[in-house]
Amino acid sequence: MEFLGLSEAVSRHVQDGDQVALEGFTHLIPFAAGHEIIRQGRRDLTLIRMTPDLLYDQMIGMGMARKLIFSWGGNPGVGSLHRLRDAVERGWPQPLEIVEHSHAGMANAYAAGAAGMPCAFFRGYRGSDLSKVNSDIRFVPCPFTGEELTCIPAIRPDVTIIHAQKADREGNVLIEGIMGIQKEAVLAARLAIATVEEIVDDFGPRSSNAVILPGWTLSAVSLAPRGAHPSYAHGYYARDNAFYIAWDTVSRERESFLAWMKEHVLHKVPQDRETVR
């Protein structure tokens, strides 16, 4: 683990063609890191995420993704992801290959990756057409009961990026509140970056069972205050619901989308500090 500025963390660890997972289940979505990837113009990425929402809508609309592995692609509580739809329905700005799972499938596949397993076994997709359009969904019999169990490949991203509340001086990262799939996504990846709201000398008094990723499970830790906005960081700031609603209009047309991205992402200074300690 090293403490790096966000731009350096991304340029060092995210390459064209990588399988990239930016996780965060509604809470702690790493927007700042995703925007830095956009600014650095990475291409041909395979984007992995249970709930591709605004961040992946932006990355897909900017033409960075060749492929999407996901389980639910919408604007939570609002409606469609117009850029995702435009890519899938009309191939703009480029065609997008999709590999589609259920939440249970993605959760089990990440957990299998974290556990060093080649695949995940669970009970899923029964009676669904999903197994007809996703050849990664197989069924194998339980050797004891004969029941047909579902088996899908483990998810092993080249790099996982998460956002969390705090890091300490050793680069250990503390996650509080809705922790989603972040721990598994980090442990399943070859490389991992955590952006954090703040870096503290010590986590101080805490539950003996606090959710902490040791620094040695991460490649880099970067300071990125409000790095999850417009999603939220439990204990720091609330979800910007108005932004999620406004995005429906911003993203509906290609022109308004591109104008917004130019002003709010491309021309923006990376949200990082050159020196973080």
Next chain:
Amino acid sequence: MEFLGLSEAVSRHVQDGDQVALEGFTHLIPFAAGHEIIRQGRRDLTLIRMTPDLLYDQMIGMGMARKLIFSWGGNPGVGSLHRLRDAVERGWPQPLEIVEHSHAGMANAYAAGAAGMPCAFFRGYRGSDLSKVNSDIRFVPCPFTGEELTCIPAIRPDVTIIHAQKADREGNVLIEGIMGIQKEAVLAARLAIATVEEIVDDFGPRSSNAVILPGWTLSAVSLAPRGAHPSYAHGYYARDNAFYIAWDTVSRERESFLAWMKEHVLHKVPQDRETVR
């Protein structure tokens, strides 16, 4: 969930012939509940536990067990379990059938039971003779890589008993410190009893990710202060290491063992309150 005195909880929920798991990994071992099972003279039990230690040594020595499913049977840091050895080596007080796993195997089997799976898949037992003496250990190929993966049946106890620090008035149970396999053991079981150090009106301020078993996952909650002694309860009392060492002498001979059990268990009043609220 109902609040019951310990003796009633045991008489109501533990039957002769049951598969019983009393879990707690060094920490929070439910001794008080186990002693009540001994006083009530249950028979033909299949005892399940990763680390059968003094408590199972006592239950086996008192002739309550027909079968033992386990992964490490010793007196931690001290040596042998003499009653377990006497049963296996000389069939006293009765023969004991053993089904033997590794810790990884038991952990995965409990987790599979909690997840409603018929079996667990992992990487285990490679190159070990254990698979030659335990027919529950099978190997199946990964449908994607062809790698031989290990598969064992899920553990699904008739009843699981755990000890924890606190219950609130709804019977939700809070576990802190080394949580071991207790959550999985409870969720894998048909019935579950939790004994607790104290019953509080409210858990009060706590981590948003505290380890809590909702009351509706339990059949009964019983108050049993010091119910984990001679093991320990994080935040309440320390491990009685001297007792673990003394047990080596007490348990070495059948007579001294029986005398000790008579005095300290059989003739003792159950460590419970008739009314718990």
Next chain:
Amino acid sequence: MTYTSAEMMTVAAARALSDRDICFAGIGLPSAACNLARLTHAPHIRLIYESGTLETRPDVLPLSIGDGELCETALTTVSIPEIFQYWLQGGRITIGFLSGAQVDRFGNLNTTAIGDYQNPKVRLPGSGRATEIATSCGQIFLIMRHSPRSFVEQLDFLTTLGHGQTGRERKDLGIETRGPTLLVTDLCTMRPDPETNEMAVASLHPGITREQVREKTGWEVRFGDTVDETPPPVSSELEVLRALHARTAQAHGVGVGSE
């Protein structure tokens, strides 16, 4: 006291919940129904969201499945793998709420695509939690607005199993849970026929005619042997529900949509 069709739907769904239920609640109408039940006749109902919040008691409705409010008012919050492995697949959830862009006569759902999957006319969000909720929860309540475009003879894509294309597919697949036992629409409530599992009209909302239901249903809709009038919302229910929505609008600065 007058009421909207959304209020009728929410109340009808809430009434179907019992104090003993453990619900996997989605956002939108299902959340409103679950929390209305909790605030009226079912104070002990347990609400679980896929974001990991166990026994949450939100004071306002969530806009997203992972709102901070859900975590802050929960008994505890667990990881996503744990929710799907130990709690959903573990068989602990009695009721799951679902809806979709399309439903057929057997309560099967499409939330994936309109048109051909490879070249969709409309790409929908996908399965999310639905596919495994449908098979792991004790029973499924469906909530959808009636329209010929969404109540269809043939789904473009079967994302989530109801009673299957034969009405008997659950048994054939060895699935032991009951599947869709209730479908609440803006016009009526529907229940599976005991024989065929085809969803049949069980009650018509006040003022709604069989003809209106036929017009809005894309298949030849069947009616139960006895079709009652759905009891309209009573003022106590409406007051609680409207107060909940008012708190929600104030908290979010916006109304609450649905997935």
Next chain:
Amino acid sequence: MTYTSAEMMTVAAARALSDRDICFAGIGLPSAACNLARLTHAPHIRLIYESGTLETRPDVLPLSIGDGELCETALTTVSIPEIFQYWLQGGRITIGFLSGAQVDRFGNLNTTAIGDYQNPKVRLPGSGRATEIATSCGQIFLIMRHSPRSFVEQLDFLTTLGHGQTGRERKDLGIETRGPTLLVTDLCTMRPDPETNEMAVASLHPGITREQVREKTGWEVRFGDTVDETPPPVSSELEVLRALHARTAQAHGVGVGSE
């Protein structure tokens, strides 16, 4: 400064650990060695115990694998399934310490039974964590006292894989970790032969002769091409180790045995 054979073993094992290692430490000598390394040349070494304690920094040695001290001084404590699934099987541990009642020339271990498994002369504790540590950790350090009864030609039961009965079994089984790379005894240190993987004497502890090792080894023991003298413990090491044991005895009111 004089020292005991246990101190020689502990120091020899501690020196083999680096500041970058992540160790799965058992109780007894391995714990003493890991913590001695942490308190001397490897302050950043990470110690993990199967009870779920990550990066624990105990001030005294644990009597059991789940002592409160391990949890209270840990970065955090996770569940048993998580330790075995995400941390051990996940391939994150560089060094695992093991020992047994019997070891053979290829570092295979027996902790299950002496005599026939079905009718054992002595029933031993069993595998515990060992079987999967042996295959999942980057490399394995063995610590055992030399005696003909425990260093045997043929194991009564192969609980835990070393280099297998052929010396090449790991590769045959597709296991990519290195297995036993060091065996520390009270007489010597042994390392696997680069060709055959048979454990050969690499260094003799001060004052120990090849003859003594031959007498105490149940197979025809091999010696490396160069056999050095094991550097004896230096006073700074002994002071730290003895202070650790003194604190431990005081805390537990007893000495610390081993599994």
